[in-house]
Amino acid sequence: MTQHLLITAATLPDGTRADLRVQDGAIVETGSGLSADGGRVIDADGLQALPGLVDLHTHLREPGFEQSETVLTGTRAAAAGGFTVVHAMANTLPVQDTAGVVEQVASLGAQHGYATVRPVGAVTVGLGGERLSEIGAMAASRAAVRVFSDDGKCVSDALLMRRALEYVKTFDGVVAQHAQEPRLTEGAQMNEGALSSELGLAGWPAVAEESIIARDVLLAQHVGARLHICHVSTAGSVDIVRWAKARGIDVTAEVTPHHLLLTEQLAATYDPHYKVNPPLRREEDVLALRAALADGTIDIVATDHAPHPVEAKECAWPEAAVGMVGLESALAVVQEAMVETGLLDWSGVARVLSTTPARIGRVTGYDAPLAVGSPANITLVDAAARSDFDVARLHGMSVNSPFLGRSLPGRVMAVVHDGRPTVLDGALLEPAEVTTA
Amino acid sequence: MKHLLSTRDLSRVDAVRILDLAEDMADVATRAVPKLPTLRGKTVANLFFEDSTRTRLSFEAAAKRLSAEVITFSAKGSSVSKGESLKDTAQTIAAMGVDAVVLRHPASGAAATLAGSGWIDAAVVNAGDGTHEHPTQGLLDAYSIRKRLHGAGSRGRDLDGVRVTIVGDIVHSRVARSNVWLLSTLGAEVSLVAPATLLPGSIERWPVTAGHDLDAAIAARPDALMMLRVQAERMTSGFFPNEREYAREWGLSAERFARLGADTMVLHPGPMNRGLEISSAAADSARSVVLEQVTNGVSIRMAVLYLVLSGNDGTDA
Ligand SMILES: [Zn+2]
Numbered sequence: 001m002t003q004h005l006l007i008t009a010a011t012l013p014d015g016t017r018a019d020l021r022v023q024d025g026a027i028v029e030t031g032s033g034l035s036a037d038g039g040r041v042i043d044a045d046g047l048q049a050l051p052g053l054v055d056l057h058t059h060l061r062e063p064g065f066e067q068s069e070t071v072l073t074g075t076r077a078a079a080a081g082g083f084t085v086v087h088a089m090a091n092t093l094p095v096q097d098t099a100g101v102v103e104q105v106a107s108l109g110a111q112h113g114y115a116t117v118r119p120v121g122a123v124t125v126g127l128g129g130e131r132l133s134e135i136g137a138m139a140a141s142r143a144a145v146r147v148f149s150d151d152g153k154c155v156s157d158a159l160l161m162r163r164a165l166e167y168v169k170t171f172d173g174v175v176a177q178h179a180q181e182p183r184l185t186e187g188a189q190m191n192e193g194a195l196s197s198e199l200g201l202a203g204w205p206a207v208a209e210e211s212i213i214a215r216d217v218l219l220a221q222h223v224g225a226r227l228h229i230c231h232v233s234t235a236g237s238v239d240i241v242r243w244a245k246a247r248g249i250d251v252t253a254e255v256t257p258h259h260l261l262l263t264e265q266l267a268a269t270y271d272p273h274y275k276v277n278p279p280l281r282r283e284e285d286v287l288a289l290r291a292a293l294a295d296g297t298i299d300i301v302a303t304d305h306a307p308h309p310v311e312a313k314e315c316a317w318p319e320a321a322v323g324m325v326g327l328e329s330a331l332a333v334v335q336e337a338m339v340e341t342g343l344l345d346w347s348g349v350a351r352v353l354s355t356t357p358a359r360i361g362r363v364t365g366y367d368a369p370l371a372v373g374s375p376a377n378i379t380l381v382d383a384a385a386r387s388d389f390d391v392a393r394l395h396g397m398s399v400n401s402p403f404l405g406r407s408l409p410g411r412v413m414a415v416v417h418d419g420r421p422t423v424l425d426g427a428l429l430e431p432a433e434v435t436t437a
Numbered sequence: 438m439k440h441l442l443s444t445r446d447l448s449r450v451d452a453v454r455i456l457d458l459a460e461d462m463a464d465v466a467t468r469a470v471p472k473l474p475t476l477r478g479k480t481v482a483n484l485f486f487e488d489s490t491r492t493r494l495s496f497e498a499a500a501k502r503l504s505a506e507v508i509t510f511s512a513k514g515s516s517v518s519k520g521e522s523l524k525d526t527a528q529t530i531a532a533m534g535v536d537a538v539v540l541r542h543p544a545s546g547a548a549a550t551l552a553g554s555g556w557i558d559a560a561v562v563n564a565g566d567g568t569h570e571h572p573t574q575g576l577l578d579a580y581s582i583r584k585r586l587h588g589a590g591s592r593g594r595d596l597d598g599v600r601v602t603i604v605g606d607i608v609h610s611r612v613a614r615s616n617v618w619l620l621s622t623l624g625a626e627v628s629l630v631a632p633a634t635l636l637p638g639s640i641e642r643w644p645v646t647a648g649h650d651l652d653a654a655i656a657a658r659p660d661a662l663m664m665l666r667v668q669a670e671r672m673t674s675g676f677f678p679n680e681r682e683y684a685r686e687w688g689l690s691a692e693r694f695a696r697l698g699a700d701t702m703v704l705h706p707g708p709m710n711r712g713l714e715i716s717s718a719a720a721d722s723a724r725s726v727v728l729e730q731v732t733n734g735v736s737i738r739m740a741v742l743y744l745v746l747s748g749n750d751g752t753d754a
Contacts (some may be wrong), residue, residue: 189545197637198445200545200569200614205638270546270553312525314554316544318567 004039010049010380012370013347020049022376025419034126042414042424044380048346051354051369052084052377053331056147056254056361057230057302059323060086060117062108063101064093069307069397071105072431074327075114077305077396079434081327085363086115086305089222090122091152097122097133099141106143113436114422118361121145123164123175126155130160132167134287139171146362149176151230152277154212161216165225168378174252174360176228177216179237180278184208189318191264191279199267199279201317204279206234213237217244217251228232228360231254231304233278235288236416242297252360254302255289257333258328258402262286266402272313273402276306293352294343300357303330307398316429325401328393330406333382339383341408346383362367376419382426385411395428438744440552442724443570444619449595452623455740457592462739465502466732476505479746482535483509483687484526485564486542491707492564492573495731496539499738505746507676508535524556525546531557537746538562545569560745568609575615577737579623581726582661583734585702602654604630604687605665605714606676607639612706613665617645630654632685634676651687658698663728664689664705664715678729684713691718702726 005022009032009053012018021029021037055078061069069077071088078086088105090096096105102119109117121138125131127150136192138145143373148168155161155177165176192203213229215238220227232253241253258276263283266274274280306309313320326333334353338344344352350369358366365375389403405411415423422434444452463473481500483493493509497568500507510530527538537560540548545567552561565571583591583597601620607629608612620627622646629636629647636647648654655662667683677683686692689703697703703715705727711717721725 023557064479094740192638194637194642197608197640198614198642200567202568203638311522313523316542316547316550316566318544318546319523 004037004204005042005416005419005421006036007038007044007049007378007380012049012113012166012375013350020370020378022225022325022419025203025374025376027370027372027374032296044414046384047380047413048383050082050346050350050379050381051366052367052379052415053082053353054085054357054361055083055303055327056300056303056357057151058086058088058305058327059307060088060105061307062092062105063333067309071108071117072112073111073395073397074089074305075112075117077327077394078251079324079415079417080393080395080405080428081329082331082381082411082415083327084377084379084415085113085358087118087120089151090120090149091127095126096120097125099134099137102145103136103141104145110436112431113417113420113434115417118147118363119145120151120176121148121199123148123150123155124160129153129155131165135173136171137169139173139232146171146173147176147228148173149178149230151176151178154178154180154182156212158215158219162219162223162395165220165227169225172362174226174228176230177212178230179209179216181212182207185362189275190267191281193264193282195264195267199266206236206281209234209278210240212237213240215235217241217249220251221247221249223265224326225268226250231256231259231278231302232289232298233259233281233285235285237321237413238292240268240286242292245297252299253297255293255298256304257301257330257337258324259289260286260293260301260337261333262402270317272315272317272351273324273400275317275320275322276324277322282422290337290341290343293338300352300360301330302357303327307396308400309398314417323400325394325396326399328395328404329389329401329408330374331412332389332410333403335383335410336408355386376416378413378416379412382411382413383409385409389413440564441572441741442548442552443506444560444572444575444615444622445570446569447493447619447622449622449624452619453593453595455576455737455744456583458740458743459580459733459736460592463733463736466736472502472504474504475501476746479536480506480534481537481539481742483507483511483539484530484541485509485511486523487512487565489541489565492541495734496564498735498739502735502741505577505742505744508533513518523551524554527551527557529570531559535559537742539564541565543567551746562741562745565611567611569611570615571611572615573734573738573741575619576741577704577730577734578616578663578704579619580737581704581733584729585726586660595623596620599625599661600628600659601625601661601663602628602630602659603663603665604651604654605669605672606635607618607631607637607665609668609671610665616663617643621645628654628659632677635671635707638735652691655693655696659701661702661704662697664703666706666708667710667714680713688713689715689719691716691722694719694722697724704728704730
C-alpha cells in the first residue's frame with residue numbers, strides 16, 4: 001500500500017523551486033535532481049505547491065441528509081478542491097453530539113481516503129441550545145474532537161456560552177461560534193440595508209452578528225478560553241475581532257470565499273443560489289474582510305460548504321434553503337480575491353488555508369509544511385490557468401455553487417493525502433484507487 | 438411588454454402609455470356591451486398562493502371584458518395543493534395552454550423568479566409578491582390620482598409636481614413600494630409618514646422624504662393622502678404598542694380629516710380597518726377615492742393584460 005512519489009520542480013510557497021520525495025506517507029527528501037527511486041513521478045514544473053488545504057467548516061450531511069451529500073461525495077469534492085482535511089459540521093441527523101456519531105463520521109472518512117475527516121462536536125445536545133453535549137466523550141473518542149460548534153445555530157444563551165467556553169478548555173478544544181442573534185434575524189433573508197428595503201426581503205442586520213461577537217470575545221477574555229468565530233461577514237465584526245486581539249483575547253476568525261468575492265447586489269436577481277447565511281454583504285464589507293485576512297485579523301478562510309439538492313434552490317428566494325457548495329471553488333476564489341489583488345502571496349495562502357486552520361483544529365502534521373519529516377499532504381496548483389467555473393468542476397452531490405459561469409483563476413492539478421494521490425493530472429481519482437479500506 | 442413584474446423598471450413614457458390605455462379601457466365599461474373581442478382565444482390563469490378575493494376578482498373581470506378565458510388556481514380551494522411548489526404549479530397550468538399567469542405569492546421575488554425561470558413561456562403579471570411590489574395597485578393609484586386631478590383631460594399627462602403622502606406600514610407594504618417608484622417616475626413628490634419601526638431602516642436610495650408626524654403632513658396640504666392598511670400581526674410583533682396608540686398618532690381620524698385641505702383626496706388600497714388607520718368620516722367622504730380605485734383597478738388590469746398578451750404594445754421605444 002505504500003507509495004513512492006517524486007514531485008519534480010514544484011514552486012514552493014516561498015517562491016523557491018524544489019523536488020519533493022514522498023515515501024511511506026511522509027516527505028522524506030527535498031532538493032533538486034532527486035531520484036524517483038522507482039516511484040511515480042509528478043511533473044510539477046510551473047505548478048505552485050501548497051501544503052494540503054485544511055477546511056475548518058464543511059457540511060458533509062452524513063448521517064441523515066444523504067440526498068445532499070455523503071462523507072464520500074463531500075470528501076471527493078474536498079480533494080478536487082485541493083483539501084486534505086475537512087472539519088465536518090455537527091448538524092447531521094442524528095446530530096454529532098455523542099462519541100458514537102463522531103467516530104462513525106471520522107471512520108467513514110478514513111475508509112474512503114480522499115481526505116481526513118475531523119468531526120466537529122455539537123456544543124449542545126441536538127443543537128438545542130439548552131444543555132451541553134458530551135464534549136468530554138467526543139474529545140476522548142477515536143475521533144479526538146477538538147472543535148465544538150452548533151453551527152447553523154448560534155449558542156445565544158450567554159450563560160451556556162460561558163460554560164461551553166470554560167468546559168471545552170478542559171480538553172484543549174475550541175468553541176466555533178456561528179454568530180447570529182436569533183431574535184434579530186427572525187425570518188431574515190438578506191443583508192439589511194437599502195437594497196433589502198427595495199427588494200422587500202427581510203433584513204439580516206450586521207448588528208446581529210457583531211453583538212454576539214462582542215459578547216463572546218468578552219466572555220472568552222473573562223474565562224480565559226479560546227474562541228473561534230465562524231464566517232465573519234461584516235466590517236464591524238472585523239473591528240471587534242481586531243480590538244479583541246489587541247487586548248490579547250485568544251480569538252480566531254474565519255471568512256468564507258464567497259464573502260471575499262460576492263456582494264448583496266446579487267440578491268437583486270432573486271436567484272436563490274446567492275442565498276447564504278450569513279448573507280452576502282456590501283462592497284465595503286468585502287473590502288474590509290479582504291484587508292483583515294491580509295493583515296491577520298481574520299486568521300483563516302473556511303468554505304462553509306453547504307450542499308443542497310436542486311429543488312431546495314428551485315423556488316422563490318424566501319422559500320429556498322440557505323448555503324452554497326464551496327470546496328471545489330475555494331482556492332480559485334481566494335486566488336482571485338487575495339492573490340490577484342496583491343493582498344496575499346502564496347505563503348499567505350498556505351497560512352490561511354492550511355497551517356493556521358490546522359493549528360486551530362489541533363490537526364497534527366501541518367505545522368512544518370512541505371518539510372522533510374512532515375506527513376505528505378501536498379496540493380499542486382496551476383496558478384496561471386483561468387477558465388469559466390463550470391459544473392464539471394463540481395464533484396460533490398450538489399451543484400448549488402454561486403460561481404458557475406464565472407471566470408476564475410487557478411486549477412488544482414494534483415493532491416497527495418497522507419502520501420497517496422487523490423488527484424492527478426487535474427483529474428479526481430476513482431474511489432478504488434484511493435480507498436484505504 | 439413581456440411581463441409586468443414591478444413598477445421600478447417602468448419608464449415615464451411607458452407608465453403614461455399604460456395609464457392612457459386604461460382610459461380607453463374605461464370607456465369600454467360605459468358601453469351597452471362592456472366587452473372587447475381583443476383577447477379572444479387567449480387564456481389567463483390567476484395563480485393565487487395567497488388569498489386576495491379583491492385582486493383576483495379584479496383581474497378576472499379585466500380578462501373577461503377582453504374576452505379572454507380565465508382559469509383560477511387559488512390556495513384557498515384545492516387547486517393549489519399545500520406544499521406544491523411554484524414550479525410544479527406553474528408547469529401544470531402551462532401544460533393547459535395558458536398565455537398569461539397572474540401571480541399572487543407570499544414570497545418577495547416570486548414573480549421575477551417565475552418570469553426568469555424558463556419553467557413556462559407565458560407572460561407573468563405580478564399581482565403582489567410578498568413585501569416587494571404590487572405593480573397594478575401602483576398603476577391604479579396613479580391613474581386614480583390623475584383622473585381626480587384632470588378628469589377627461591387626463592390622457593397624456595404625468596404627475597409632475599403632484600404631492601402625495603403615504604401613511605402607515607411602509608416597510609412591509611408592497612403597495613407602498615410600487616407607488617413610491619411609479620409616482621416618483623411620473624414626477625410626483627412622494628413623502629412617507631410612519632413610526633420609525635415601520636419605515637425602512639435605510640431609505641436614502643428611495644426618491645422620497647420621510648417623517649413621523651401625520652399632523653405636519655396634513656398641514657402641508659398634499660394633493661393626495663394614501664392610508665395603508667395596518668396588519669394586526671405588526672402589533673403583536675412589537676412594531677407599535679397597540680391599536681389605540683397607532684390610531685391616535687397615525688390614523689386619519691374624523692378630527693384630522695376635518696383639518697385636511699379641501700382638495701386633498703384620500704386613497705386606501707383596501708380592505709380598510711375603519712377606526713384604525715382610517716375613520717368612516719374620511720372613507721365615506723366625497724374626497725375619498727376608495728371606490729374609484731376599485732373601478733379603475735379593472736381598467737388598469739385590462740390595459741396590462743392587453744399589453745402583455747398582444748405582443749406589440751409600442752412601448753419599447
Ligand atoms: Zn454557520
